Amino acid sequence: MSINNPQPNKKVPPSVDLLTNDEIYMLRCIEIAKYGLGSTAPNPMVGAVIVHNGKIIGEGFTSAFGGNHAEVNAIHSVSDKSLLKDATIYVTLEPCSHFGKTPPCADLIIQMGIPKVVIGLKDPHEKVAGNGIKKLKNAGCIVKVGILEQECKDHHARFLTNCNKKRPYIILKWAETIDGYIAPDTLLRGDKKEPFWITNTRSRQLVHKWRSEEPGILVGTNTVMADNPQLNVRNWTGKNPLRIVLDRELKIPSTYHIFNGKQQTLICTQVVDSKQYNSNARYKIVDFEANLAQQLCKILYEENIQSIIIEGGLHTLQSFIDANIWDEARIFKGTNRFGTGLSAPRIKGYITQHSQILNDQLTVLHNDQEHYI
Ligand SMILES: NC(=O)C1=CN([C@@H]2O[C@H](COP(=O)(O)OP(=O)(O)OC[C@H]3O[C@@H](n4cnc5c(N)ncnc54)[C@H](OP(=O)(O)O)[C@@H]3O)[C@@H](O)[C@H]2O)C=CC1
Ligand SMILES: Nc1c(N[C@@H]2O[C@H](COP(=O)(O)O)[C@@H](O)[C@H]2O)[nH]c(=O)[nH]c1=O
Ligand SMILES: [Zn+2]
Secondary structure, X not given: OOEOOOEOOOOOOOOHHHXXXXXXXXXXXXXXXXXXXXXXXXXXXXXXXXXXXXXXXXXXXXXXXXXXXXXXXHHHHOOOHHXXXXXXXXXXXXXXXXXXXXXXXXXXXXXXXXXXXXXXXXXXXXXXXXXXXXXXXXXXOEEEEOOOHHHXXXXXXXXXXXXXXXXXXXXXEEEEOOOOEEEEOHHHHOOOOOOOOOOOHHHHHHHHHXXXXXXXXXXXXXXXXXXXXXXXXXXXXXXXXXXXXXXXXXXXXXXXXXXXXXXXXXXXXXXXXXXXXXXXXXXXXXXXXXXXXXXXXXXXXXXXXXXXXXXXXXXXXXXXXXXXXXXXXXXXXXOOOOOOEEEOOOEOOEEEXXXXXXXXXXXXXEOOOOXXX
Protein backbone atom coordinates (compact mmCIF):
# COMPACT_ATOMS: atom_id res chain seq x y z
CA MET A 1 0.00 0.00 0.00
CA SER A 2 1.26 3.46 -0.82
CA ILE A 3 -1.02 5.28 1.63
CA ASN A 4 0.14 4.86 5.23
CA ASN A 5 -2.35 5.47 8.03
CA PRO A 6 -4.78 7.59 6.07
CA GLN A 7 -6.72 9.84 8.40
CA PRO A 8 -10.48 9.97 7.85
CA ASN A 9 -11.71 13.22 6.37
CA LYS A 10 -13.27 15.23 9.21
CA LYS A 11 -15.03 17.85 7.12
CA VAL A 12 -18.45 17.27 5.64
CA PRO A 13 -19.68 19.29 2.66
CA PRO A 14 -22.60 21.62 3.48
CA SER A 15 -26.04 20.13 3.11
CA VAL A 16 -28.00 22.27 0.65
CA ASP A 17 -31.27 22.19 2.66
CA LEU A 18 -29.51 23.82 5.62
CA LEU A 19 -27.96 26.66 3.63
CA THR A 20 -29.06 30.28 3.95
CA ASN A 21 -29.99 32.29 0.86
CA ASP A 22 -26.58 34.00 0.92
CA GLU A 23 -24.88 30.59 1.01
CA ILE A 24 -26.98 29.23 -1.85
CA TYR A 25 -25.92 32.14 -4.08
CA MET A 26 -22.29 31.80 -2.97
CA LEU A 27 -22.39 28.10 -3.86
CA ARG A 28 -23.62 29.10 -7.31
CA CYS A 29 -20.69 31.56 -7.56
CA ILE A 30 -18.26 28.70 -6.83
CA GLU A 31 -20.04 26.45 -9.32
CA ILE A 32 -19.75 28.86 -12.25
CA ALA A 33 -16.25 30.00 -11.24
CA LYS A 34 -14.98 26.52 -12.07
CA TYR A 35 -15.54 27.24 -15.78
CA GLY A 36 -12.39 29.36 -15.49
CA LEU A 37 -10.21 26.42 -14.39
CA GLY A 38 -7.24 26.14 -16.73
CA SER A 39 -7.58 29.56 -18.35
CA THR A 40 -7.53 32.32 -15.71
CA ALA A 41 -4.16 31.56 -14.02
CA PRO A 42 -2.21 33.28 -12.62
CA ASN A 43 -5.41 35.24 -11.90
CA PRO A 44 -7.84 33.60 -9.47
CA MET A 45 -10.92 31.90 -10.97
CA VAL A 46 -13.65 34.03 -9.41
CA GLY A 47 -17.42 33.58 -9.74
CA ALA A 48 -20.05 36.33 -9.34
CA VAL A 49 -23.85 36.26 -9.19
CA ILE A 50 -26.21 39.25 -9.10
CA VAL A 51 -29.55 38.85 -7.31
CA HIS A 52 -32.57 41.17 -7.42
CA ASN A 53 -35.70 40.46 -5.37
CA GLY A 54 -34.68 36.83 -4.88
CA LYS A 55 -34.02 36.28 -8.58
CA ILE A 56 -30.66 35.78 -10.28
CA ILE A 57 -30.39 38.52 -12.92
CA GLY A 58 -26.73 38.15 -13.85
CA GLU A 59 -23.78 35.80 -13.60
CA GLY A 60 -20.14 35.81 -14.61
CA PHE A 61 -16.80 34.14 -14.09
CA THR A 62 -13.23 35.30 -14.74
CA SER A 63 -12.31 35.34 -18.42
CA ALA A 64 -9.03 33.88 -19.72
CA PHE A 65 -5.93 35.64 -18.32
CA GLY A 66 -5.89 39.30 -19.28
CA GLY A 67 -9.67 39.39 -19.88
CA ASN A 68 -12.59 40.59 -17.75
CA HIS A 69 -12.93 39.75 -14.09
CA ALA A 70 -16.03 37.86 -12.89
CA GLU A 71 -17.81 40.96 -11.52
CA VAL A 72 -17.49 42.75 -14.87
CA ASN A 73 -18.87 39.75 -16.78
CA ALA A 74 -21.73 39.41 -14.28
CA ILE A 75 -22.65 43.11 -14.54
CA HIS A 76 -22.46 42.99 -18.37
CA SER A 77 -24.80 39.99 -18.38
CA VAL A 78 -27.63 41.93 -16.67
CA SER A 79 -30.07 43.06 -19.35
CA ASP A 80 -31.99 45.66 -17.30
CA LYS A 81 -29.18 47.66 -15.66
CA SER A 82 -31.69 49.80 -13.73
CA LEU A 83 -32.24 46.80 -11.41
CA LEU A 84 -28.63 47.03 -10.21
CA LYS A 85 -29.53 49.95 -7.94
CA ASP A 86 -31.54 47.53 -5.83
CA ALA A 87 -29.46 44.35 -6.23
CA THR A 88 -26.87 42.30 -4.34
CA ILE A 89 -23.68 41.06 -5.96
CA TYR A 90 -22.19 37.82 -4.60
CA VAL A 91 -18.54 37.11 -5.30
CA THR A 92 -16.16 34.32 -4.18
CA LEU A 93 -13.22 36.71 -3.63
CA GLU A 94 -12.98 40.35 -2.56
CA PRO A 95 -13.42 42.65 -5.60
CA CYS A 96 -10.12 44.13 -6.74
CA SER A 97 -9.26 47.74 -6.02
CA HIS A 98 -6.21 48.26 -8.25
CA PHE A 99 -5.49 48.73 -11.94
CA GLY A 100 -3.99 45.50 -13.30
CA LYS A 101 -4.72 44.34 -16.83
CA THR A 102 -8.27 45.65 -16.23
CA PRO A 103 -9.70 48.53 -14.12
CA PRO A 104 -10.79 47.88 -10.47
CA CYS A 105 -13.99 45.87 -10.07
CA ALA A 106 -14.82 47.74 -6.83
CA ASP A 107 -15.03 50.97 -8.92
CA LEU A 108 -17.45 49.39 -11.38
CA ILE A 109 -19.70 48.06 -8.58
CA ILE A 110 -19.80 51.58 -7.06
CA GLN A 111 -20.34 53.22 -10.45
CA MET A 112 -23.29 50.90 -11.22
CA GLY A 113 -24.81 51.74 -7.82
CA ILE A 114 -25.03 48.16 -6.51
CA PRO A 115 -25.84 48.71 -2.81
CA LYS A 116 -24.92 45.31 -1.32
CA VAL A 117 -21.84 43.14 -1.80
CA VAL A 118 -21.50 39.63 -0.32
CA ILE A 119 -17.95 38.24 -0.39
CA GLY A 120 -16.73 34.69 0.26
CA LEU A 121 -13.15 35.47 1.08
CA LYS A 122 -10.94 38.50 1.68
CA ASP A 123 -8.25 38.66 -1.03
CA PRO A 124 -4.80 38.11 0.55
CA HIS A 125 -3.01 39.46 -2.53
CA GLU A 126 -0.83 42.38 -1.47
CA LYS A 127 -2.40 44.65 -4.10
CA VAL A 128 -5.92 44.10 -2.68
CA ALA A 129 -5.79 42.80 0.96
CA GLY A 130 -8.90 44.57 2.24
CA ASN A 131 -8.64 47.67 0.03
CA GLY A 132 -11.52 46.50 -2.16
CA ILE A 133 -13.75 46.09 0.90
CA LYS A 134 -12.64 49.47 2.25
CA LYS A 135 -13.36 51.18 -1.05
CA LEU A 136 -16.86 49.67 -1.25
CA LYS A 137 -17.69 50.59 2.38
CA ASN A 138 -16.39 54.15 1.90
CA ALA A 139 -18.76 54.49 -1.04
CA GLY A 140 -21.68 53.45 1.18
CA CYS A 141 -22.09 49.82 0.10
CA ILE A 142 -23.20 47.23 2.64
CA VAL A 143 -20.47 44.60 2.62
CA LYS A 144 -20.70 41.12 4.12
CA VAL A 145 -17.56 38.98 4.22
CA GLY A 146 -16.97 35.28 5.00
CA ILE A 147 -19.95 33.51 3.44
CA LEU A 148 -18.98 29.85 2.78
CA GLU A 149 -15.45 30.96 3.55
CA GLN A 150 -13.95 27.45 3.80
CA GLU A 151 -15.55 26.38 0.50
CA CYS A 152 -14.18 29.54 -1.13
CA LYS A 153 -10.74 28.76 0.33
CA ASP A 154 -10.88 25.25 -1.16
CA HIS A 155 -12.01 26.65 -4.47
CA HIS A 156 -9.25 29.28 -4.55
CA ALA A 157 -6.57 26.87 -3.22
CA ARG A 158 -4.22 27.42 -6.17
CA PHE A 159 -4.35 31.23 -5.89
CA LEU A 160 -4.11 31.19 -2.09
CA THR A 161 -1.10 28.85 -2.13
CA ASN A 162 0.67 31.32 -4.43
CA CYS A 163 -0.20 34.33 -2.26
CA ASN A 164 0.44 32.75 1.13
CA LYS A 165 3.18 30.16 0.51
CA LYS A 166 4.90 31.87 -2.44
CA ARG A 167 4.99 28.62 -4.40
CA PRO A 168 2.79 26.82 -6.94
CA TYR A 169 -0.09 24.61 -5.80
CA ILE A 170 1.28 21.08 -6.17
CA ILE A 171 -0.69 18.06 -7.33
CA LEU A 172 1.08 14.70 -7.23
CA LYS A 173 -0.23 12.01 -9.53
CA TRP A 174 0.75 8.43 -10.19
CA ALA A 175 -0.66 5.07 -11.21
CA GLU A 176 0.22 1.93 -9.23
CA THR A 177 -0.56 -1.73 -9.63
CA ILE A 178 -2.73 -3.61 -7.21
CA ASP A 179 0.49 -4.81 -5.51
CA GLY A 180 1.94 -1.29 -5.26
CA TYR A 181 4.36 -0.81 -8.18
CA ILE A 182 4.55 2.13 -10.58
CA ALA A 183 6.88 0.41 -13.10
CA PRO A 184 7.79 -3.20 -13.86
CA ASP A 185 11.30 -4.66 -13.91
CA THR A 186 13.24 -3.75 -17.05
CA LEU A 187 13.04 -7.37 -18.19
CA LEU A 188 9.26 -7.28 -18.47
CA ARG A 189 9.43 -3.85 -20.00
CA GLY A 190 11.81 -4.51 -22.93
CA ASP A 191 13.73 -1.84 -24.87
CA LYS A 192 10.79 0.25 -26.00
CA LYS A 193 10.90 3.89 -24.89
CA GLU A 194 7.21 4.35 -24.16
CA PRO A 195 4.97 4.45 -21.07
CA PHE A 196 4.03 1.10 -19.51
CA TRP A 197 0.30 1.55 -18.89
CA ILE A 198 -1.26 0.52 -15.61
CA THR A 199 -4.50 2.46 -15.88
CA ASN A 200 -7.33 2.10 -18.38
CA THR A 201 -8.04 4.53 -21.23
CA ARG A 202 -10.82 6.32 -19.32
CA SER A 203 -8.44 7.14 -16.44
CA ARG A 204 -5.85 8.29 -18.95
CA GLN A 205 -8.40 10.62 -20.53
CA LEU A 206 -9.12 12.06 -17.08
CA VAL A 207 -5.38 12.72 -16.67
CA HIS A 208 -5.43 14.75 -19.90
CA LYS A 209 -8.32 16.80 -18.50
CA TRP A 210 -6.22 17.41 -15.36
CA ARG A 211 -3.26 18.44 -17.52
CA SER A 212 -5.48 21.04 -19.22
CA GLU A 213 -6.32 22.51 -15.79
CA GLU A 214 -2.77 23.24 -14.62
CA PRO A 215 -0.20 25.54 -16.26
CA GLY A 216 2.74 23.18 -15.57
CA ILE A 217 3.60 19.46 -15.61
CA LEU A 218 6.80 18.16 -14.00
CA VAL A 219 8.65 14.85 -14.47
CA GLY A 220 12.06 13.44 -13.49
CA THR A 221 14.92 12.47 -15.79
CA ASN A 222 14.42 8.70 -15.59
CA THR A 223 10.75 9.04 -16.51
CA VAL A 224 11.67 10.82 -19.73
CA MET A 225 14.50 8.35 -20.48
CA ALA A 226 12.21 5.33 -19.91
CA ASP A 227 8.87 6.57 -21.31
CA ASN A 228 9.70 9.32 -23.83
CA PRO A 229 6.44 10.96 -22.68
CA GLN A 230 4.57 13.66 -24.60
CA LEU A 231 3.07 15.38 -21.54
CA ASN A 232 0.41 17.18 -23.57
CA VAL A 233 -3.39 17.42 -23.72
CA ARG A 234 -4.40 15.21 -26.63
CA ASN A 235 -7.30 13.20 -25.20
CA TRP A 236 -9.14 16.29 -23.93
CA THR A 237 -9.54 19.92 -24.88
CA GLY A 238 -7.62 22.89 -23.50
CA LYS A 239 -4.17 24.37 -23.19
CA ASN A 240 -1.02 22.24 -23.08
CA PRO A 241 0.91 22.80 -19.83
CA LEU A 242 4.51 23.97 -19.67
CA ARG A 243 6.65 20.81 -19.54
CA ILE A 244 9.13 21.04 -16.66
CA VAL A 245 11.84 18.40 -16.87
CA LEU A 246 14.78 17.57 -14.60
CA ASP A 247 17.95 16.83 -16.55
CA ARG A 248 21.07 17.30 -14.42
CA GLU A 249 23.61 16.37 -17.14
CA LEU A 250 21.50 17.19 -20.22
CA LYS A 251 21.42 13.54 -21.20
CA ILE A 252 17.92 13.49 -22.69
CA PRO A 253 18.29 13.07 -26.49
CA SER A 254 17.12 15.94 -28.70
CA THR A 255 14.88 13.52 -30.62
CA TYR A 256 12.63 12.93 -27.60
CA HIS A 257 9.07 14.30 -27.54
CA ILE A 258 9.84 16.92 -24.90
CA PHE A 259 11.98 18.69 -27.53
CA ASN A 260 9.42 18.53 -30.36
CA GLY A 261 8.85 22.28 -30.05
CA LYS A 262 5.05 21.83 -30.05
CA GLN A 263 4.78 23.19 -26.53
CA GLN A 264 7.08 25.00 -24.14
CA THR A 265 9.61 22.97 -22.17
CA LEU A 266 11.64 24.19 -19.21
CA ILE A 267 14.72 22.08 -18.50
CA CYS A 268 16.13 22.25 -14.99
CA THR A 269 19.81 21.39 -15.18
CA GLN A 270 23.18 22.03 -13.59
CA VAL A 271 24.90 22.43 -16.97
CA VAL A 272 25.50 26.14 -17.35
CA ASP A 273 26.27 26.15 -21.06
CA SER A 274 22.98 24.63 -22.26
CA LYS A 275 22.46 23.64 -25.87
CA GLN A 276 19.34 25.10 -27.45
CA TYR A 277 17.42 22.48 -29.47
CA ASN A 278 14.52 24.76 -30.41
CA SER A 279 12.97 28.08 -29.45
CA ASN A 280 10.38 26.42 -27.21
CA ALA A 281 13.00 24.94 -24.86
CA ARG A 282 14.36 27.05 -22.02
CA TYR A 283 16.87 26.22 -19.29
CA LYS A 284 17.16 27.00 -15.57
CA ILE A 285 20.14 26.21 -13.41
CA VAL A 286 19.48 24.27 -10.19
CA ASP A 287 21.72 22.65 -7.61
CA PHE A 288 20.93 18.92 -7.64
CA GLU A 289 22.82 18.37 -4.38
CA ALA A 290 20.57 20.76 -2.44
CA ASN A 291 16.84 20.91 -1.66
CA LEU A 292 15.55 20.49 -5.20
CA ALA A 293 11.83 20.71 -4.41
CA GLN A 294 12.28 24.13 -2.77
CA GLN A 295 14.45 25.39 -5.63
CA LEU A 296 11.89 24.29 -8.23
CA CYS A 297 9.12 26.01 -6.28
CA LYS A 298 11.08 29.25 -6.23
CA ILE A 299 11.76 29.12 -9.97
CA LEU A 300 8.15 28.31 -10.84
CA TYR A 301 6.78 30.97 -8.50
CA GLU A 302 9.02 33.53 -10.20
CA GLU A 303 7.79 32.24 -13.58
CA ASN A 304 4.20 32.88 -12.41
CA ILE A 305 3.26 29.18 -12.73
CA GLN A 306 0.30 29.02 -10.35
CA SER A 307 0.07 25.21 -10.13
CA ILE A 308 1.76 22.05 -11.37
CA ILE A 309 0.92 18.40 -11.70
CA ILE A 310 3.87 16.11 -10.95
CA GLU A 311 3.59 12.88 -12.93
CA GLY A 312 6.57 10.96 -11.59
CA GLY A 313 8.69 9.01 -11.27
CA LEU A 314 9.25 7.68 -7.77
CA HIS A 315 12.39 9.72 -6.97
CA THR A 316 10.81 13.01 -8.05
CA LEU A 317 7.46 12.41 -6.31
CA GLN A 318 9.09 11.15 -3.12
CA SER A 319 11.38 14.17 -2.88
CA PHE A 320 8.34 16.51 -2.82
CA ILE A 321 6.55 14.26 -0.30
CA ASP A 322 9.62 14.07 1.96
CA ALA A 323 10.03 17.85 1.84
CA ASN A 324 6.30 18.11 2.68
CA ILE A 325 5.81 20.34 -0.36
CA TRP A 326 2.58 19.07 -1.88
CA ASP A 327 -1.11 19.89 -1.65
CA GLU A 328 -3.00 17.11 -3.34
CA ALA A 329 -2.20 13.55 -4.46
CA ARG A 330 -4.26 11.73 -7.08
CA ILE A 331 -3.46 8.04 -6.98
CA PHE A 332 -4.78 5.44 -9.42
CA LYS A 333 -4.77 1.76 -8.62
CA GLY A 334 -5.04 -0.48 -11.67
CA THR A 335 -5.93 -4.15 -11.71
CA ASN A 336 -2.62 -5.66 -12.85
CA ARG A 337 0.08 -7.19 -10.65
CA PHE A 338 3.83 -6.86 -11.31
CA GLY A 339 5.19 -8.96 -8.40
CA THR A 340 8.40 -6.92 -8.49
CA GLY A 341 9.43 -3.52 -9.87
CA LEU A 342 9.65 0.11 -8.80
CA SER A 343 7.56 0.69 -5.67
CA ALA A 344 4.95 3.45 -5.46
CA PRO A 345 5.73 6.55 -3.35
CA ARG A 346 4.96 6.43 0.38
CA ILE A 347 2.59 9.16 1.47
CA LYS A 348 0.32 10.14 4.36
CA GLY A 349 -2.63 12.45 3.91
CA TYR A 350 -6.35 12.97 4.35
CA ILE A 351 -8.52 11.00 1.96
CA THR A 352 -10.96 13.43 0.35
CA GLN A 353 -12.21 11.35 -2.55
CA HIS A 354 -12.44 7.75 -3.50
CA SER A 355 -13.97 6.72 -6.80
CA GLN A 356 -14.04 3.97 -9.38
CA ILE A 357 -13.14 4.66 -13.01
CA LEU A 358 -14.29 1.54 -14.82
CA ASN A 359 -12.02 -1.04 -13.18
CA ASP A 360 -9.44 1.45 -11.80
CA GLN A 361 -9.68 3.01 -8.36
CA LEU A 362 -8.88 6.67 -7.82
CA THR A 363 -7.99 7.98 -4.37
CA VAL A 364 -7.43 11.69 -3.76
CA LEU A 365 -5.51 12.84 -0.70
CA HIS A 366 -5.06 16.34 0.64
CA ASN A 367 -2.10 17.37 2.74
CA ASP A 368 -4.17 19.66 4.95
CA GLN A 369 -7.13 18.60 7.00
CA GLU A 370 -9.39 21.53 6.19
CA HIS A 371 -10.49 20.32 2.78
CA TYR A 372 -14.03 19.40 1.92
CA ILE A 373 -14.76 16.40 -0.28
N1 LIG B 1 3.07 4.57 -13.06
C1 LIG B 1 3.30 5.86 -13.03
O1 LIG B 1 2.43 6.67 -12.71
C2 LIG B 1 4.63 6.37 -13.42
C3 LIG B 1 5.69 5.53 -13.62
N2 LIG B 1 6.91 6.04 -13.96
C4 LIG B 1 8.04 5.11 -14.11
O2 LIG B 1 8.97 5.45 -13.08
C5 LIG B 1 10.30 5.20 -13.53
C6 LIG B 1 11.16 6.43 -13.25
O3 LIG B 1 11.14 6.72 -11.87
P1 LIG B 1 12.48 7.06 -11.07
O4 LIG B 1 13.53 6.08 -11.47
O5 LIG B 1 12.17 7.18 -9.65
O6 LIG B 1 12.95 8.43 -11.70
P2 LIG B 1 12.45 9.94 -11.89
O7 LIG B 1 11.71 10.04 -13.15
O8 LIG B 1 11.86 10.44 -10.65
O9 LIG B 1 13.85 10.64 -12.15
C7 LIG B 1 14.82 10.57 -11.14
C8 LIG B 1 16.00 11.38 -11.51
O10 LIG B 1 15.67 12.76 -11.61
C9 LIG B 1 16.60 13.52 -10.87
N3 LIG B 1 15.95 13.91 -9.60
C10 LIG B 1 14.64 13.79 -9.31
N4 LIG B 1 14.39 14.31 -8.09
C11 LIG B 1 15.56 14.76 -7.61
C12 LIG B 1 15.93 15.37 -6.41
N5 LIG B 1 15.05 15.67 -5.46
N6 LIG B 1 17.21 15.67 -6.21
C13 LIG B 1 18.13 15.40 -7.14
N7 LIG B 1 17.80 14.81 -8.33
C14 LIG B 1 16.54 14.49 -8.55
C15 LIG B 1 17.78 12.59 -10.62
O11 LIG B 1 18.55 12.61 -11.79
P3 LIG B 1 20.13 12.26 -11.79
O12 LIG B 1 20.21 10.83 -11.46
O13 LIG B 1 20.57 12.59 -13.18
O14 LIG B 1 20.74 13.11 -10.76
C16 LIG B 1 17.10 11.27 -10.46
O15 LIG B 1 17.88 10.15 -10.69
C17 LIG B 1 10.19 4.86 -14.98
O16 LIG B 1 10.27 3.46 -15.12
C18 LIG B 1 8.80 5.30 -15.38
O17 LIG B 1 8.27 4.50 -16.41
C19 LIG B 1 7.12 7.37 -14.10
C20 LIG B 1 6.10 8.24 -13.93
C21 LIG B 1 4.78 7.82 -13.52
N1 LIG C 1 2.10 4.52 -16.58
C1 LIG C 1 1.08 5.38 -16.36
C2 LIG C 1 1.28 6.78 -16.35
N2 LIG C 1 2.51 7.28 -16.57
C3 LIG C 1 2.78 8.71 -16.72
O1 LIG C 1 2.29 9.21 -17.95
C4 LIG C 1 3.39 9.66 -18.76
C5 LIG C 1 3.11 9.46 -20.23
O2 LIG C 1 2.51 10.61 -20.75
P1 LIG C 1 2.10 10.71 -22.29
O3 LIG C 1 3.28 10.28 -23.13
O4 LIG C 1 1.73 12.14 -22.53
O5 LIG C 1 0.93 9.78 -22.50
C6 LIG C 1 4.55 8.84 -18.27
O6 LIG C 1 5.78 9.35 -18.58
C7 LIG C 1 4.29 8.88 -16.77
O7 LIG C 1 4.62 10.13 -16.24
N3 LIG C 1 0.21 7.58 -16.11
C8 LIG C 1 -1.06 7.06 -15.94
O8 LIG C 1 -2.00 7.84 -15.74
N4 LIG C 1 -1.24 5.75 -15.99
C9 LIG C 1 -0.24 4.86 -16.16
O9 LIG C 1 -0.50 3.66 -16.20
ZN1 LIG D 1 -11.45 42.61 -10.40
